[in-house]
Amino acid sequence: MIGILGIELRRSAALPIGAATAAIGVAGLYVLALTGQTGLWDQQWNLLAVFQRIMLVVLWPLALAAGAWQAGRDRRSRMTELLGTTPAPGWRRLRPSALATALSLAAGYLIVLGAGAPRVAAAAGHPGSGWPAVTAVGVLALATAGMLGLGVGRLLPYAYTPAVLGVGSLAGLLAAIEATKLDDATKPGLALLLPYFTSTISEFQAVSGTVSAGQAWWFGGLAIGGLVLFLATGRLARALAVVPPALGLALAAPLLSGTAFPVDPAAVAEVCTADAGPRVCVTAAHRRQLPALVAPSREALRLLAKLPNAPASVHEAPPGTGRPQPASEAWLDSDNLGATDDPAELTARILAGAGTPLCARGDGDHLAVLRARAVTAAWLHGSHPVPGQTVGPAEQAIRDTMWKKLVALPAAEQQRRVAAVRAAGLACGDQAAALGVGAGR
Template identity: 80%
Template sequence: MSGILGIELRRSGALLAGTATAVLGVAGLYLLALTGQTGLWDQQWHLLAVFQRIMLVVLWPLALAAGAWQAGRDRRSRIEELLGTTPAPGWRRLRPSSLATALALAAGYLLVLAAGAPKVATAAGHPGSGWWAVVAVGVLALVAAGFLGLGLGRLLPYAYTPAVLGAGSLAGLLAAIEVTKLDDATVPGPALLLPFFTSTISEFQEVAGSVSTGQAWWLGGLALGGLVLYLATNRLVRLLAVVPPALGLALAAPMLTVTAFPVDTAAVAEVCTTDGGPRVCVTAAHSRKLAVLVAPAREGLRLLAKLPDAPASVHEAAPGRAHPQPASEAWLDSDNLSQAADPAELTARILAGAGTPLCARNEESAYLDVLRARAVAAAWLYGSHPVPGPAYAAAEQAQRDTMWKTLVALPAGEQERRVAAVRAAGLTCGDQAAALGIGAGR
């Protein structure tokens, strides 16, 4: 069997399909580097696993077409009738090609994982626990596409079948994304029946184990149905090919109502300094960044000491962290931790909002006013305006300059009171622009 399998791998289209899967997958990972977006997958193992699954929107149709092309090999070679005269059962003759297809596609998918692994290994703060299941289901999804292509290719042995299956499935999957699109991406519902995920996740989330289990049932049934369709030698057995997918769908149905991407409690757990100085904490997902944060954070605490009831520690605020914020803590948004490279800029970001994270959302009317109030408060604490950080358009910078001049023209006690009010508002997710009382007609 091993010798026959080796021949299949060398002479069939299986190896080419696996190679194409690996090349396209690796290109999909690293093309993001051209626009600085590798953060979509290189910060955590779960991110890499999920991003690989997203790429199945292209790789799955490729595997389907490759399977159909493989199934038509005998017909293209005009030896179909000759092979039919051999005494060996047809399924035994077809088995090596199905195994070769599965191995090649699985190897191609795992090579994509291997290509991304070194970059993730240097950035991931903690290994996570369920990402391997997401990868395994991705392998199963690709193998299911290959087997389904084999089955449909044998059922419809025409020259145009591979092209029609590839292009048609790609169009169908893209249409399915629109049909299954929901406002709440954490509960995708029917979208979980697709072989790929329709959105990425953050480094603080994971794929629920029940989702991976349900998808394994569904995709496993689809793979078995395609294999039965390919190996079947009579019409009755081919009709039975619908049973495994139907059973898999029934077993997978309960997953459609679960929260697909819950918070990874291990990822948001805190890792803190233990050197006896003011405490600085980050999430386990960003534990490799703790050393970089310590000095800017302690400088931020020194500057925040200008305020009454000043905080004594700095903590990374992961998305969704519950308020109210303890008055004894300064919080730093996770986005700021990953975006600031310069220590002085990182200190300024800690001082934004007087040590509180941003609560206003981009779609809110007061969003820009809140950003300006937070920046002016940071400048007052830092002692100069503007603080280190990105440059703004001239019109925006002019508004911030005006707010700054208005603040520092007030008596010293009033300046302190207003900045302290910005912090108090931020502790409870209140209106920090109103607390500062400067700008936008206030």
């Protein structure tokens, strides 16, 4: 069997199929470098594993068409009748072809993972949870496409079958993206039956283990069904090819109904400074950024000391944790943590809203809140505008007017209003109304 498999790998289209998979996948990773978007996958192993799964929207149709092409080689070589006269069962002759196709697709997928690994290893602060299972399911999903292609290609051994399968499946997967856009991102439901994920995740999320298990049952059933269709010789055996996918779907359905992308507790756990200075904390996912945050954070705490009951520590505030902000802490949004390498701008970002993150509110003027947060940061910083602030001339004129109104007030009133902005931020209140110097406020 090993010798036959080696011949199959050398002389069939299996190795070119795997090479094409690897080439397209690696290109999909690194083409984002041209636009500076490698942060979509290179910050954590979970992100890389999920991004690879997203690329299956292209790789899956390719594998499906390649499997159908592989299945039609006997017909193209005009050897169907000759091989039919051999005494060996047909399934024994076809089995190495199926194995070679699956192994080549799996190797191509893993080469893509290996190509992204150096960047992830250099940047990841926390490895993430569950990414090996996500990768394993991706390998299985891609091999499943190959098996289905082999089965359909043998059932419909026509020259146009690979092209129809490839183009048709790509169109179907793209249509599925549009159909699932309005679904709850945390509970994709039926979208989890697709070979790819329809959205990225953050570095604070993981793919649920139950989701990976459910998808493994589903794609495993599909793969076995495709293999049965490829190896079967009689009508009854081919009809039985629907049984494994049906069983896989029945086992998978209960596992795919929960939250697909929960918050990873290990990723949001705090990592803090241990020296004698004021404490500065980031999430485990961003632990590599802690040294660069220490000096800007302590400068922000020094400036926040102008307020009564000033905070004594700085903490990164990841989204979705639901933890209320204590009055003794200044918080920095995770998005702001990696937005700049300038220490002065980092300090200004901590000072926005007097050390409170932007709160999503269903009412009020969002732009007015942003203006109030910027002017508050300028008052604490002692200069307007603060470092790193870039807005259009019209917007800057509005903020200049607000700044002038604020500093024209008595010093005690200025302090009271800035403290009110912080109090509103701690309670997710209206910070623009608390500052009270905007138009119409």
